[in-house]
Amino acid sequence: MKKILILSILLVMAxxxxxxxxxxxxxxxxxxxxxxxxEQIIEEIESTGRINAEYDVSVVARIDGYLExxxxxxxxxxxxxxxxFQIEPYTYAAKVNEAAANLRNAEASLxxxxxxxxxxxxxxxxxxISRADYDGTLAVRDRDRATVDSAKAALTQARINYxxxxxxxxxxxxxxxxxxxxxxxxxxxxxxxATIVSLEPIMVDFSLKSKQYLALKKSxxxxxxxxxxxxxxxxxxxxxxxxxxxxxxxxTIDETSGTVEVRAEFNNEKNLLVPGDFVAVKAYLDTxxxxxxxxxxxxxxxxNGKYLYVIDKDKIAHKKDVVADEDYKGNWIVTEGLEEGExxxxxxxxxxxxxxKVTLQSELKAQHAQESEIQEVGKQSFFHKVFKKIKxxxxxxxxx
Numbered sequence: 001m002k003k004i005l006i007l008s009i010l011l012v013m014a015x016x017x018x019x020x021x022x023x024x025x026x027x028x029x030x031x032x033x034x035x036x037x038x039e040q041i042i043e044e045i046e047s048t049g050r051i052n053a054e055y056d057v058s059v060v061a062r063i064d065g066y067l068e069x070x071x072x073x074x075x076x077x078x079x080x081x082x083x084x085f086q087i088e089p090y091t092y093a094a095k096v097n098e099a100a101a102n103l104r105n106a107e108a109s110l111x112x113x114x115x116x117x118x119x120x121x122x123x124x125x126x127x128x129i130s131r132a133d134y135d136g137t138l139a140v141r142d143r144d145r146a147t148v149d150s151a152k153a154a155l156t157q158a159r160i161n162y163x164x165x166x167x168x169x170x171x172x173x174x175x176x177x178x179x180x181x182x183x184x185x186x187x188x189x190x191x192x193x194a195t196i197v198s199l200e201p202i203m204v205d206f207s208l209k210s211k212q213y214l215a216l217k218k219s220x221x222x223x224x225x226x227x228x229x230x231x232x233x234x235x236x237x238x239x240x241x242x243x244x245x246x247x248x249x250x251x252t253i254d255e256t257s258g259t260v261e262v263r264a265e266f267n268n269e270k271n272l273l274v275p276g277d278f279v280a281v282k283a284y285l286d287t288x289x290x291x292x293x294x295x296x297x298x299x300x301x302x303x304n305g306k307y308l309y310v311i312d313k314d315k316i317a318h319k320k321d322v323v324a325d326e327d328y329k330g331n332w333i334v335t336e337g338l339e340e341g342e343x344x345x346x347x348x349x350x351x352x353x354x355x356x357k358v359t360l361q362s363e364l365k366a367q368h369a370q371e372s373e374i375q376e377v378g379k380q381s382f383f384h385k386v387f388k389k390i391k392x393x394x395x396x397x398x399x400x
Contacts (some may be wrong), residue, residue, distance in 0.1 A: 029358040031348040033311050034295060038340050040288045041328055045215060049206030049232065049264075049281040051273050053197035055171045059084060060193060061186040062164040065091070067193075074177050078196065082169045085193060087186065089165035092158070099158040103151035110144035117141045173198040174271075197275050202268040204232055204244060206281045207259035213249075219285035225249065230264040233280040234272070240279075242267050292338055293331040298346040299324060306332070309345040309352050311360075317345065319354035 061067075065087040072084055120137040123129045169175070173196045180186060180193050208216070221227055230244040244266035253260045264281075266273060298309050299322065306324050309317045322337030338344070345352065352358065 018222070029317070029348050029351040029353075029356060031309075031317075031345040031352070031358050032361045033343040034298070034346050036292060036294065036334075036338050036340055036342045036344060038290050039293050040290050041293075043215070043219070043285040043289050043326075043328070045208065045212045045285070047206040047208060047281045047283075049213075049279050051275050051277045051279060052205050052263075053199065053275045054201060054265075055173065055174070055196075055198040056275070057171055058192040059167060059169075059175075059196065060188060061085075061087060061167070061190055062188055063087060063092070063161050065089075065165065065185070067102045067184050067186050069182055070178060071390060072175055074175070074194075077173060078112050078169045078173065078175050080169055080172045083166055084169055084175070085167040087165040087167070089162060092162040092281045094167055096155070096158040096162050099151065099155035103148065103155050104145040106144065106151040110141070110148050112143040113144040121139060132158045136232055152236075167193070167212065169196060171196055171198055198353050199271050199273075199275075200268045201265050202273045202275070203247070204264045204266060204273075204279060204281065206264070207254075207257070208262055208283075210253050210258055210260065213260050213262075213285075214252075216283060216285065229284050230255050230266075231282040231284065232266070233282075235279070239271060240266070240272070246283075291294050291328070292324075292334045292340065293328060294324065294334050294338070294344055295346050296327065296330055296332055298344045298349075299332050300349060308338075309354075310339045311343045311345055311358060312337075315360060317352045317354065317356050317358050379394070389390040 067085060069086045070084065070087050071081070071086070072078055078084070117137050117140075120129060120134045124131060124134040126291065153336055176195045176197075178194050180190060184190075186193070216225055216228055217237075219228070225246040228246055230246065232240045232244070234240060244264040246262060247265040248263040250261040299306050305318055305321055307321045310320050320337050322332075322334050324332035324334045326333045345358070347361065350359070
Protein backbone atom coordinates (compact mmCIF):
# COMPACT_ATOMS: atom_id res chain seq x y z
CA MET A 1 0.00 0.00 0.00
CA LYS A 2 2.84 2.34 0.86
CA LYS A 3 4.57 1.56 -2.46
CA ILE A 4 1.38 2.29 -4.38
CA LEU A 5 0.99 5.62 -2.63
CA ILE A 6 4.59 6.64 -3.41
CA LEU A 7 4.16 5.66 -7.07
CA SER A 8 0.96 7.71 -7.27
CA ILE A 9 2.76 10.76 -5.90
CA LEU A 10 5.54 10.40 -8.49
CA LEU A 11 2.99 10.14 -11.32
CA VAL A 12 1.35 13.34 -10.10
CA MET A 13 4.75 15.06 -10.25
CA ALA A 14 5.32 13.88 -13.84
CA UNK A 15 1.91 15.20 -14.91
CA UNK A 16 2.65 18.54 -13.25
CA UNK A 17 5.94 18.88 -15.11
CA UNK A 18 4.24 18.04 -18.43
CA UNK A 19 1.61 20.69 -17.89
CA UNK A 20 4.40 23.29 -17.68
CA UNK A 21 4.92 23.15 -21.45
CA UNK A 22 3.05 25.59 -23.62
CA UNK A 23 2.86 25.95 -27.40
CA UNK A 24 3.63 29.26 -29.07
CA UNK A 25 2.01 30.34 -32.27
CA UNK A 26 4.73 31.28 -34.78
CA UNK A 27 4.42 34.71 -36.36
CA UNK A 28 3.43 34.76 -40.00
CA UNK A 29 6.69 36.33 -41.20
CA UNK A 30 9.85 35.56 -39.26
CA UNK A 31 12.99 36.75 -41.04
CA UNK A 32 16.75 36.81 -40.80
CA UNK A 33 18.39 39.96 -42.12
CA UNK A 34 21.80 41.00 -43.37
CA UNK A 35 23.24 44.48 -43.53
CA UNK A 36 24.25 45.65 -47.00
CA UNK A 37 27.94 46.57 -47.17
CA UNK A 38 30.35 47.69 -49.87
CA GLU A 39 33.01 44.99 -50.20
CA GLN A 40 36.21 44.79 -52.22
CA ILE A 41 36.51 41.68 -54.38
CA ILE A 42 38.77 40.25 -57.04
CA GLU A 43 36.24 39.50 -59.74
CA GLU A 44 36.29 36.04 -61.33
CA ILE A 45 35.14 34.97 -64.76
CA GLU A 46 34.37 31.26 -65.11
CA SER A 47 34.37 28.97 -68.12
CA THR A 48 35.07 25.38 -69.13
CA GLY A 49 38.27 24.59 -70.98
CA ARG A 50 40.12 21.74 -72.63
CA ILE A 51 43.83 20.97 -72.40
CA ASN A 52 45.61 20.90 -75.75
CA ALA A 53 49.21 20.48 -76.83
CA GLU A 54 50.92 23.43 -78.44
CA TYR A 55 52.29 21.02 -81.04
CA ASP A 56 50.46 17.84 -82.05
CA VAL A 57 52.36 16.03 -84.80
CA SER A 58 51.41 12.98 -86.85
CA VAL A 59 54.50 11.04 -87.92
CA VAL A 60 54.06 9.69 -91.49
CA ALA A 61 56.19 8.02 -94.14
CA ARG A 62 57.30 10.29 -97.01
CA ILE A 63 58.45 7.45 -99.32
CA ASP A 64 57.38 3.91 -100.19
CA GLY A 65 59.09 0.93 -98.58
CA TYR A 66 59.08 -1.73 -95.90
CA LEU A 67 59.16 -0.44 -92.33
CA GLU A 68 62.26 -2.10 -90.90
CA UNK A 69 62.55 -0.94 -87.30
CA UNK A 70 61.38 1.49 -84.63
CA UNK A 71 63.79 3.13 -82.17
CA UNK A 72 61.58 4.20 -79.25
CA UNK A 73 59.23 2.82 -76.62
CA UNK A 74 55.56 3.66 -76.89
CA UNK A 75 54.57 6.36 -74.39
CA UNK A 76 58.14 7.57 -73.91
CA UNK A 77 59.49 11.09 -74.18
CA UNK A 78 61.52 11.93 -77.27
CA UNK A 79 63.72 14.86 -78.18
CA UNK A 80 63.66 16.86 -81.37
CA UNK A 81 65.85 15.02 -83.91
CA UNK A 82 65.62 11.57 -82.26
CA UNK A 83 65.51 8.66 -84.74
CA UNK A 84 62.03 7.06 -84.66
CA PHE A 85 61.69 4.69 -87.65
CA GLN A 86 63.84 3.11 -90.35
CA ILE A 87 62.43 2.31 -93.80
CA GLU A 88 64.37 -0.22 -95.90
CA PRO A 89 67.14 1.96 -97.43
CA TYR A 90 68.84 -0.30 -100.00
CA THR A 91 66.75 0.66 -103.02
CA TYR A 92 67.18 4.34 -102.27
CA ALA A 93 70.93 3.99 -101.71
CA ALA A 94 71.18 2.35 -105.14
CA LYS A 95 69.24 5.22 -106.70
CA VAL A 96 71.68 7.69 -105.15
CA ASN A 97 74.60 5.80 -106.71
CA GLU A 98 72.80 5.65 -110.06
CA ALA A 99 72.08 9.38 -110.02
CA ALA A 100 75.70 10.11 -109.11
CA ALA A 101 76.90 8.01 -112.05
CA ASN A 102 74.52 9.78 -114.42
CA LEU A 103 75.84 13.10 -113.22
CA ARG A 104 79.46 12.06 -113.84
CA ASN A 105 78.51 10.89 -117.35
CA ALA A 106 76.71 14.17 -118.08
CA GLU A 107 79.65 16.19 -116.79
CA ALA A 108 82.03 14.24 -119.04
CA SER A 109 79.84 14.93 -122.06
CA LEU A 110 79.67 18.61 -121.12
CA UNK A 111 83.44 18.79 -120.80
CA UNK A 112 83.85 17.27 -124.28
CA UNK A 113 81.23 19.49 -125.94
CA UNK A 114 82.68 22.58 -124.25
CA UNK A 115 86.12 21.83 -125.79
CA UNK A 116 84.50 21.29 -129.19
CA UNK A 117 82.77 24.65 -128.90
CA UNK A 118 86.07 26.43 -128.16
CA UNK A 119 87.62 24.91 -131.29
CA UNK A 120 84.53 25.75 -133.36
CA UNK A 121 84.70 29.39 -132.29
CA UNK A 122 88.22 29.70 -133.70
CA UNK A 123 87.38 27.78 -136.87
CA UNK A 124 84.32 29.89 -137.66
CA UNK A 125 86.43 33.04 -137.26
CA UNK A 126 88.92 31.67 -139.81
CA UNK A 127 86.07 30.56 -142.13
CA UNK A 128 87.12 26.90 -141.91
CA ILE A 129 83.58 25.87 -140.89
CA SER A 130 80.21 27.34 -141.65
CA ARG A 131 78.13 29.28 -139.21
CA ALA A 132 75.61 26.42 -139.25
CA ASP A 133 78.27 23.94 -138.09
CA TYR A 134 79.23 26.32 -135.26
CA ASP A 135 75.58 26.68 -134.17
CA GLY A 136 75.24 22.88 -134.07
CA THR A 137 78.31 22.59 -131.83
CA LEU A 138 76.91 25.31 -129.54
CA ALA A 139 73.58 23.50 -129.28
CA VAL A 140 75.34 20.26 -128.27
CA ARG A 141 77.20 22.10 -125.52
CA ASP A 142 73.98 23.68 -124.25
CA ARG A 143 72.17 20.34 -124.23
CA ASP A 144 75.01 18.76 -122.27
CA ARG A 145 74.90 21.63 -119.79
CA ALA A 146 71.13 21.10 -119.31
CA THR A 147 71.75 17.37 -118.87
CA VAL A 148 74.24 18.12 -116.12
CA ASP A 149 71.71 20.34 -114.35
CA SER A 150 69.08 17.63 -114.64
CA ALA A 151 71.49 15.00 -113.34
CA LYS A 152 72.34 17.22 -110.36
CA ALA A 153 68.64 17.64 -109.56
CA ALA A 154 68.11 13.89 -109.84
CA LEU A 155 71.00 13.24 -107.48
CA THR A 156 69.64 15.78 -105.00
CA GLN A 157 66.19 14.12 -105.10
CA ALA A 158 67.73 10.67 -104.71
CA ARG A 159 69.64 11.83 -101.65
CA ILE A 160 66.47 13.42 -100.21
CA ASN A 161 64.53 10.19 -100.70
CA TYR A 162 67.37 8.24 -99.14
CA UNK A 163 67.23 10.62 -96.17
CA UNK A 164 63.51 9.87 -95.83
CA UNK A 165 64.36 6.24 -95.05
CA UNK A 166 65.17 7.52 -91.55
CA UNK A 167 62.24 9.21 -89.82
CA UNK A 168 63.23 11.66 -87.07
CA UNK A 169 61.15 13.40 -84.42
CA UNK A 170 60.26 16.95 -85.55
CA UNK A 171 59.51 18.11 -81.98
CA UNK A 172 60.26 17.30 -78.36
CA UNK A 173 57.38 15.65 -76.54
CA UNK A 174 55.64 12.43 -75.62
CA UNK A 175 55.14 9.83 -78.35
CA UNK A 176 52.04 7.65 -78.34
CA UNK A 177 51.22 4.19 -79.59
CA UNK A 178 52.48 2.77 -82.90
CA UNK A 179 49.74 2.42 -85.51
CA UNK A 180 51.79 0.56 -88.15
CA UNK A 181 54.35 -1.96 -86.94
CA UNK A 182 57.68 -3.03 -88.42
CA UNK A 183 57.44 -5.39 -91.42
CA UNK A 184 54.56 -3.56 -93.09
CA UNK A 185 54.90 -1.83 -96.45
CA UNK A 186 54.21 1.86 -96.03
CA UNK A 187 53.57 4.75 -98.38
CA UNK A 188 52.80 8.45 -97.84
CA UNK A 189 49.11 7.53 -98.01
CA UNK A 190 49.39 4.81 -95.34
CA UNK A 191 48.50 7.31 -92.64
CA UNK A 192 49.93 8.00 -89.20
CA UNK A 193 52.75 5.79 -87.89
CA ALA A 194 52.63 7.46 -84.43
CA THR A 195 51.76 10.82 -82.86
CA ILE A 196 53.85 13.16 -80.73
CA VAL A 197 52.45 15.89 -78.48
CA SER A 198 54.43 18.62 -76.76
CA LEU A 199 53.75 18.89 -73.03
CA GLU A 200 55.91 21.82 -71.88
CA PRO A 201 54.42 24.36 -72.03
CA ILE A 202 50.79 23.17 -72.33
CA MET A 203 47.75 25.04 -73.58
CA VAL A 204 44.18 25.38 -72.25
CA ASP A 205 41.55 26.46 -74.77
CA PHE A 206 38.26 27.97 -73.55
CA SER A 207 35.55 30.38 -74.63
CA LEU A 208 34.36 33.65 -73.12
CA LYS A 209 31.01 35.32 -73.60
CA SER A 210 31.29 38.72 -75.22
CA LYS A 211 30.32 40.38 -71.91
CA GLN A 212 33.04 38.46 -70.06
CA TYR A 213 35.59 39.37 -72.72
CA LEU A 214 34.71 43.06 -72.39
CA ALA A 215 35.11 42.86 -68.61
CA LEU A 216 38.61 41.43 -69.07
CA LYS A 217 39.53 44.06 -71.65
CA LYS A 218 38.42 46.87 -69.34
CA SER A 219 40.34 45.40 -66.41
CA UNK A 220 43.54 44.61 -68.30
CA UNK A 221 46.37 47.09 -68.75
CA UNK A 222 47.61 45.33 -71.91
CA UNK A 223 46.02 44.90 -75.31
CA UNK A 224 46.64 41.13 -75.40
CA UNK A 225 45.36 40.52 -71.81
CA UNK A 226 48.73 39.02 -70.86
CA UNK A 227 48.41 40.50 -67.34
CA UNK A 228 45.24 38.49 -66.61
CA UNK A 229 45.98 35.38 -64.52
CA UNK A 230 44.15 32.13 -65.30
CA UNK A 231 43.40 29.41 -62.74
CA UNK A 232 42.27 25.88 -63.62
CA UNK A 233 40.63 23.17 -61.54
CA UNK A 234 41.43 19.60 -62.54
CA UNK A 235 39.04 16.67 -62.91
CA UNK A 236 39.73 15.56 -59.31
CA UNK A 237 38.59 19.02 -58.07
CA UNK A 238 42.15 20.03 -57.13
CA UNK A 239 43.41 23.46 -58.16
CA UNK A 240 46.47 23.42 -60.39
CA UNK A 241 49.28 25.02 -58.35
CA UNK A 242 50.49 27.38 -61.09
CA UNK A 243 48.46 30.02 -62.86
CA UNK A 244 48.63 30.58 -66.57
CA UNK A 245 48.66 33.58 -68.87
CA UNK A 246 46.53 34.33 -71.91
CA UNK A 247 48.51 33.70 -75.09
CA UNK A 248 45.93 33.99 -77.85
CA UNK A 249 42.51 35.57 -78.41
CA UNK A 250 40.62 34.94 -81.62
CA UNK A 251 39.92 37.94 -83.84
CA THR A 252 36.13 37.40 -84.11
CA ILE A 253 33.20 36.51 -81.86
CA ASP A 254 31.30 33.44 -82.99
CA GLU A 255 27.93 34.51 -84.41
CA THR A 256 26.16 31.35 -83.22
CA SER A 257 27.38 31.11 -79.63
CA GLY A 258 28.32 34.75 -78.99
CA THR A 259 31.68 33.68 -77.59
CA VAL A 260 35.32 34.32 -78.42
CA GLU A 261 38.02 31.62 -78.35
CA VAL A 262 40.86 32.12 -75.87
CA ARG A 263 44.06 30.13 -75.29
CA ALA A 264 46.11 30.24 -72.08
CA GLU A 265 49.62 28.89 -71.55
CA PHE A 266 50.67 26.91 -68.45
CA ASN A 267 53.94 25.46 -67.22
CA ASN A 268 53.70 21.68 -67.09
CA GLU A 269 56.99 20.59 -65.57
CA LYS A 270 55.47 17.57 -63.78
CA ASN A 271 53.28 16.64 -66.78
CA LEU A 272 50.08 16.76 -64.70
CA LEU A 273 48.19 18.37 -67.56
CA VAL A 274 47.33 15.87 -70.28
CA PRO A 275 45.99 16.90 -73.70
CA GLY A 276 42.29 16.17 -74.12
CA ASP A 277 41.30 16.54 -70.45
CA PHE A 278 38.61 19.04 -69.43
CA VAL A 279 39.20 21.65 -66.72
CA ALA A 280 37.26 24.42 -64.99
CA VAL A 281 38.72 27.82 -65.85
CA LYS A 282 38.72 31.01 -63.78
CA ALA A 283 40.07 34.31 -65.04
CA TYR A 284 40.92 36.78 -62.28
CA LEU A 285 40.70 40.49 -62.91
CA ASP A 286 43.84 42.02 -61.44
CA THR A 287 42.09 45.27 -60.44
CA UNK A 288 40.10 44.98 -57.14
CA UNK A 289 36.48 46.09 -57.46
CA UNK A 290 34.17 47.66 -54.84
CA UNK A 291 30.75 46.05 -55.06
CA UNK A 292 27.53 45.63 -53.10
CA UNK A 293 26.99 41.92 -52.33
CA UNK A 294 23.63 40.39 -51.40
CA UNK A 295 23.07 36.66 -50.66
CA UNK A 296 21.37 34.96 -53.59
CA UNK A 297 18.64 33.57 -51.32
CA UNK A 298 17.56 37.15 -50.54
CA UNK A 299 16.75 37.92 -54.16
CA UNK A 300 13.58 36.82 -55.94
CA UNK A 301 13.82 36.52 -59.70
CA UNK A 302 10.82 36.88 -62.00
CA UNK A 303 10.35 37.34 -65.71
CA ASN A 304 10.20 41.09 -65.07
CA GLY A 305 13.45 41.25 -63.14
CA LYS A 306 14.75 40.83 -59.59
CA TYR A 307 13.51 42.19 -56.28
CA LEU A 308 14.12 41.81 -52.54
CA TYR A 309 12.73 43.05 -49.23
CA VAL A 310 14.37 45.75 -47.12
CA ILE A 311 13.43 45.80 -43.43
CA ASP A 312 13.34 49.25 -41.82
CA LYS A 313 13.93 50.13 -38.16
CA ASP A 314 10.22 49.69 -37.40
CA LYS A 315 10.37 46.13 -38.78
CA ILE A 316 8.30 46.98 -41.83
CA ALA A 317 9.14 45.13 -45.08
CA HIS A 318 9.59 47.22 -48.24
CA LYS A 319 9.80 45.56 -51.65
CA LYS A 320 12.61 46.93 -53.82
CA ASP A 321 13.46 46.21 -57.43
CA VAL A 322 17.19 45.73 -57.97
CA VAL A 323 19.61 45.26 -60.84
CA ALA A 324 21.93 42.28 -60.27
CA ASP A 325 23.32 40.64 -63.38
CA GLU A 326 26.52 39.09 -62.01
CA ASP A 327 27.08 36.56 -59.23
CA TYR A 328 30.08 36.14 -56.93
CA LYS A 329 30.58 33.18 -54.56
CA GLY A 330 26.90 32.67 -53.71
CA ASN A 331 26.02 36.37 -53.80
CA TRP A 332 24.50 38.73 -56.33
CA ILE A 333 26.43 41.86 -57.23
CA VAL A 334 23.76 44.56 -56.94
CA THR A 335 24.42 47.62 -59.08
CA GLU A 336 21.11 49.48 -58.66
CA GLY A 337 18.24 49.62 -56.16
CA LEU A 338 20.04 49.34 -52.80
CA GLU A 339 21.94 51.59 -50.44
CA GLU A 340 24.76 50.69 -48.10
CA GLY A 341 23.61 50.03 -44.52
CA GLU A 342 20.12 48.77 -45.41
CA UNK A 343 18.90 45.50 -43.90
CA UNK A 344 17.71 42.91 -46.43
CA UNK A 345 15.62 39.86 -45.55
CA UNK A 346 17.34 36.55 -46.36
CA UNK A 347 14.69 34.13 -45.00
CA UNK A 348 10.91 34.01 -44.75
CA UNK A 349 10.39 35.72 -48.10
CA UNK A 350 7.43 33.48 -48.99
CA UNK A 351 5.40 34.94 -46.10
CA UNK A 352 6.26 38.60 -46.66
CA UNK A 353 4.18 41.34 -48.23
CA UNK A 354 5.18 44.86 -49.16
CA UNK A 355 4.46 47.10 -46.16
CA UNK A 356 3.84 44.16 -43.84
CA LYS A 357 5.14 43.82 -40.28
CA VAL A 358 7.81 41.18 -39.66
CA THR A 359 9.43 39.51 -36.69
CA LEU A 360 13.20 39.36 -36.58
CA GLN A 361 14.56 35.91 -36.01
CA SER A 362 17.32 37.30 -33.82
CA GLU A 363 14.82 38.99 -31.48
CA LEU A 364 12.62 35.90 -31.41
CA LYS A 365 15.54 33.71 -30.41
CA ALA A 366 16.50 36.12 -27.67
CA GLN A 367 12.89 36.22 -26.42
CA HIS A 368 12.63 32.43 -26.40
CA ALA A 369 15.90 32.15 -24.56
CA GLN A 370 14.70 34.63 -21.93
CA GLU A 371 11.33 32.89 -21.54
CA SER A 372 12.99 29.52 -21.23
CA GLU A 373 15.29 30.85 -18.54
CA ILE A 374 12.38 32.34 -16.57
CA GLN A 375 10.33 29.16 -17.00
CA GLU A 376 13.22 27.00 -15.85
CA VAL A 377 13.69 29.14 -12.75
CA GLY A 378 9.96 28.89 -12.03
CA LYS A 379 9.97 25.12 -12.50
CA GLN A 380 12.88 24.71 -10.14
CA SER A 381 11.11 26.80 -7.46
CA PHE A 382 7.82 24.94 -7.96
CA PHE A 383 9.35 21.47 -7.86
CA HIS A 384 11.41 22.39 -4.84
CA LYS A 385 8.23 23.14 -2.89
CA VAL A 386 6.47 20.03 -4.23
CA PHE A 387 9.37 17.76 -3.32
CA LYS A 388 9.45 19.17 0.20
CA LYS A 389 5.75 18.32 0.65
CA ILE A 390 6.24 14.87 -0.88
CA LYS A 391 9.20 14.21 1.35
CA UNK A 392 7.11 15.03 4.44
CA UNK A 393 4.26 12.87 3.18
CA UNK A 394 6.54 9.91 2.51
CA UNK A 395 8.11 10.20 5.96
CA UNK A 396 4.68 10.34 7.54
CA UNK A 397 3.51 7.29 5.63
CA UNK A 398 6.65 5.30 6.37
CA UNK A 399 6.43 6.35 9.99
CA UNK A 400 3.01 4.69 10.22
